[in-house]
Amino acid sequence: MNQSIPIRTLHESLTEAEREAVEAACSHYEQRPAAAIDALMIVQQQRGWVDDERLYALAELLGMSATELEGVATFYNHIYRQPVGRHVIHLCNSISCWLQDVGALEQHLCERLSIRMGQTSQTGQITLLPNVCLGCCDKAPAMMLDGELIMDLDKDKLDSILDKLQGEGNG
Numbered sequence: 001m002n003q004s005i006p007i008r009t010l011h012e013s014l015t016e017a018e019r020e021a022v023e024a025a026c027s028h029y030e031q032r033p034a035a036a037i038d039a040l041m042i043v044q045q046q047r048g049w050v051d052d053e054r055l056y057a058l059a060e061l062l063g064m065s066a067t068e069l070e071g072v073a074t075f076y077n078h079i080y081r082q083p084v085g086r087h088v089i090h091l092c093n094s095i096s097c098w099l100q101d102v103g104a105l106e107q108h109l110c111e112r113l114s115i116r117m118g119q120t121s122q123t124g125q126i127t128l129l130p131n132v133c134l135g136c137c138d139k140a141p142a143m144m145l146d147g148e149l150i151m152d153l154d155k156d157k158l159d160s161i162l163d164k165l166q167g168e169g170n171g
């Protein structure tokens with residue numbers, strides 16, 4: 001988190017639609033900070049990720065400190081605090097998937113995208129991130145693509161997914 005960022009007013013940092021959506025989320029909870037993940041997701045859906053300025057603005061809106069909100073954002077690994085690609089793959093890196101050789105799939109992904117885990121393909125099309133157990137160990141290996149769980153992964157399945165994604169743009 002950049003401590004030196006000039007803090008502008010909420011009106012400058014969040015759109016009216018974002019503020020309204022956050023207020024609607026807050027109305028579902030007794031305490032406004034309980035809507036932290038919802039609020040972060042609202043901004044992320046609009047902008048692709050949550051930068052420092054938006055984080056400060058959300059913290060103010062939720063009545064919590066920026067440090068507290070940063071803690072929530074950091075803990076929840078589907079909140080992106082850095083820019084990501086148009087598509088985000090979360091590849092499971094926990095025990096059941098490792099037993100099903102998810103390592104070979106990771107290597108295949110990295111080779112096809114010419115990136116390492118944690119990076120985004122050069123065209124900005126796909127970001128590859130690790131994820132702890134996705135909760136479907138009986139259907140390992142698994143990954144999440146843009147929030148959709150994909151199970152029983154193998155190279156063929158992965159290739160057809162990548163072909164489709166890369167067909168949308170330039171890979």
Ligand code: FES
Binds near residue numbers: 095
């Ligand atoms: S270990 Fe991969 S889904 Fe559980």
